[in-house]
Amino acid sequence: MADAEPPINWLPLISPTPRHQASHHVVDAAFTPEECRRIVALAEPECAEVGSIEGDDEVDRVRSSSVSWLAADDDTWWIFERLARLVREANEGWGFDLVGFEEELQYTRYDGPGDHYTWHRDGLDGDVSTRKITVVVQLTDPGGYDGAQLELPDRLADPEDPDRLRHVNGQGSAVVFPAYEYHRVTPLRHGRRRSLVAWVAGPPFR
Numbered sequence: 079m080a081d082a083e084p085p086i087n088w089l090p091l092i093s094p095t096p097r098h099q100a101s102h103h104v105v106d107a108a109f110t111p112e113e114c115r116r117i118v119a120l121a122e123p124e125c126a127e128v129g130s131i132e133g134d135d136e137v138d139r140v141r142s143s144s145v146s147w148l149a150a151d152d153d154t155w156w157i158f159e160r161l162a163r164l165v166r167e168a169n170e171g172w173g174f175d176l177v178g179f180e181e182e183l184q185y186t187r188y189d190g191p192g193d194h195y196t197w198h199r200d201g202l203d204g205d206v207s208t209r210k211i212t213v214v215v216q217l218t219d220p221g222g223y224d225g226a227q228l229e230l231p232d233r234l235a236d237p238e239d240p241d242r243l244r245h246v247n248g249q250g251s252a253v254v255f256p257a258y259e260y261h262r263v264t265p266l267r268h269g270r271r272r273s274l275v276a277w278v279a280g281p282p283f284r
């Protein structure tokens with residue numbers, strides 16, 4: 079006979095602080111415009127890997143952008159520290175077990191008309207299954223481009239609410255969300271957009 083299932087008990091309050099299950103947490107002006115320019119200056123000269131593989135229709139359909147990576151070093155440490163603070167604050171709501179940055183920071187370029195990233199999630203599967211939190215920083219003044227909007231459905235909003243799809247685009251603003259949440263970047267119409275994406279890893283959800 080199979081082992082008996084452990085009982086589900088009636089417990090008093092597990093968490094000493096109130097939690098929420100919001101789908102994302104927005105921090106306006108998490109970085110100043112000057113700091114955004116510093117990040118761009120650090121990352122832009124890096125040789126960009128193409129986020130879309132030419133001739134691969136499937137990849138092209140899902141994602142068209144190019145990326146480069148910022149490693150932790152003396153020049154970039156302040157960025158990691160700032161991101162860590164934003165994640166710690168946001169995670170007061172979720173209360174996830176987190177360990178730290180397991181990957182370099184992704185610098186993303188949306189340069190050509192149509193550059194985009196369709197609905198996807200950053201974590202859950204295979205190689206990226208340890209990603210628990212995503213942070214996206216808007217490095218470009220929204221006046222400098224059209225389209226290429228980061229969109230996240232607000233899970234706490236009424237499903238009929240037309241404003242349920244949140245757009246986060248103020249320069250220097252950051253949006254922190256569980257890596258299992260769907261999000262997308264709409265096609266770029268003109269101009270150029272830059273973003274910085276970081277993932278914080280932790281042990282499996284339990």
Ligand SMILES: O=C(O)CCC(=O)C(=O)O
Nearest residue numbers: 186200214228263273275
């Ligand atoms: O550029 C963005 O705003 C988001 C990019 C993204 O979702 C990703 O790289 O996983």
Ligand SMILES: [Fe+2]
Nearest residue numbers: 198199200261
């Ligand atoms: Fe993503």
